[in-house]
Amino acid sequence: MSNILNIARTELKRIFLSPLAWAVLAVVQFIMGFVFINLLVDYANNAGMQPDDSIGVSDYVAGSLYGFATILLLLVMPLMTMRLFAEERKGNTLVLLTSAPVSITEVVLGKFLGLLGFVLAVVLLMAAMPLALHWSTNLDWGRVAAGLLGLFLMMMAFGAAGLFVSSLTREPTIAAVGSFGLLLVVWLLNILAYNDSIPFREVFNYLSLIGHYDSLRRGIFNSADIVYYLLFSGLFLWLTVQRLDMERN
Numbered sequence: 001m002s003n004i005l006n007i008a009r010t011e012l013k014r015i016f017l018s019p020l021a022w023a024v025l026a027v028v029q030f031i032m033g034f035v036f037i038n039l040l041v042d043y044a045n046n047a048g049m050q051p052d053d054s055i056g057v058s059d060y061v062a063g064s065l066y067g068f069a070t071i072l073l074l075l076v077m078p079l080m081t082m083r084l085f086a087e088e089r090k091g092n093t094l095v096l097l098t099s100a101p102v103s104i105t106e107v108v109l110g111k112f113l114g115l116l117g118f119v120l121a122v123v124l125l126m127a128a129m130p131l132a133l134h135w136s137t138n139l140d141w142g143r144v145a146a147g148l149l150g151l152f153l154m155m156m157a158f159g160a161a162g163l164f165v166s167s168l169t170r171e172p173t174i175a176a177v178g179s180f181g182l183l184l185v186v187w188l189l190n191i192l193a194y195n196d197s198i199p200f201r202e203v204f205n206y207l208s209l210i211g212h213y214d215s216l217r218r219g220i221f222n223s224a225d226i227v228y229y230l231l232f233s234g235l236f237l238w239l240t241v242q243r244l245d246m247e248r249n
Contacts, residue, residue, distance in 0.1 A: 003102045003103075003106045003110065004106050004109045004110045004113065005110070005113070006110070007102070007106065007107060007109075007110025007111060007113075007114070008109075008110045008111070008112075008113035008114040008117070009114070010110075010114070011084075011110060011111045011113075011114025011115065012113075012114040012117040012118065014114070015080070015114060015115070015117070015118050016118070018083075020079065020080075021080070021118060024076055024079060024080065025121065025122065025125065028072060028073075028076060028122065028125075029125055031072060032065065032068075032069060032072070032126060032129065033129065035065060035068050036061070036065055036129045036130075039061045039064055039065060040061060043061055061130060061133070062130035062139075062143065062144050062147055063143070063147060063217055063218065063219075065126075065129065065130065066126070066147040066148070066150070066151050066217050067214075067217055069126060069151060070151070070154055070210065070213060073122070073151075073154070073155055073158065074158070074180070074183055074184065074187065075180070077155060077158035077159060077162055077179070077183075078158075078162050078165075078175070078176040078177070078179035078180045078183070079176055080115065080118060080159070080162070081115065081158075081159055081161075081162025081163055081165070081166050081175070081176075081179055082162065082166055082172040082173070082175040082176035082179065083166070083172050083175075084111050084115065084162070084163055084166045084167075085111075085163070085166040085167040085175075085240075085244070086166045086167075086169050086170055086171060086172045086174070086175040087172055089169075089170040090170045090171065090172070104241050104244045104245050105241050107244070108163070108237055108240050108241050108244065109237070111163065112159065112160065112163055112237060115159045115163070116156060116159065119152060119155045119156060119159060120152070122155065123148055123151055123152045123155070126148070126151060127144075127148050130144055131144070140219065142219055142221075143218070143219030146216045146217070146218075146219045146220070146221050147216060147217045147219070149216060149226075150212075150213045150215075150216030150217055150225070151213075153213075153216075153225075153226065153229035153230075154209065154213050154229070156229060156233050157209060157229050157232045157233050157236075158179075158183055159233075160232065160233035160234075160235075160236040160237050160240075161179060161182055161183055161186075161232075161236045162175070162179040162183075163236065163237070163240050164236040164237075164239050164240045164243070165178040165179040165182060166179070167240045167243045167244055168243065183209070186207065186208065186209050187208065187209045187210050188208070188210075189207050189208040189209075206228070209232075212224075212225040212228045212229065213225075
């Protein structure tokens with residue numbers, strides 16, 4: 001466990017020493033801030049005219065904000081994962097990393113936990129915007145918390161898939177494009193669920209990333225959604241370990 005934490009600490013430090021991480025945080029916050037202000041103005045002009053409607057701000061503002069965030073993060077997360085192993089391989093340091101007195105599993109989990117540190121920073125910054133309304137309106141804390149949890153789990157799944165794709169190549173750019181393509185395909189699987197001529201529609205709907213997040217964003221806490229994201233992340237972490245173990249042997 002100490003090896004995993006040491007690798008995670010090193011990876012997190014490496015992420016935040018990179019200008020890319022700060023640029024991503026700045027751009028994401030700027031775009032989300034713009035969307036947040038527009039949602040507030042729209043709510044004030046339409047839904048917020050009646051006093052009783054103040055409770056609906058949690059769904060109208062926070063729910064819509066987190067819904068838009070998933071689209072933005074689908075573009076951003078491949079940029080953060082593309083360097084995790086691809087850059088190590090390109091710089092010929094992956095051999096040193098895999099030959100160190102630690103297991104491949106510890107290396108993968110350490111890098112993944114370091115990435116989750118960045119994910120947590122993004123989620124906390126996203127939480128600050130709706131929570132700023134606490135002093136002026138009534139927030140549904142359960143709905144806000146469920147949305148933030150869903151956002152964290154979604155980014156965790158993005159990170160695990162991106163980590164795997166990064167282990168397949170030595171070019172960070174290819175890793176970013178490949179991660180985006182993979183995530184987009186899994187994201188859009190629920191489209192097949194609306195086609196009556198396709199068999200196993202329920203299976204495709206369940207495998208879709210966005211379907212499970214929509215429930216959490218609406219404040220519906222279902223353990224099946226949590227298990228889905230944990231299994232999805234676990235699968236790609238396992239695939240990453242297998243890929244690097246083949247290279248080590």
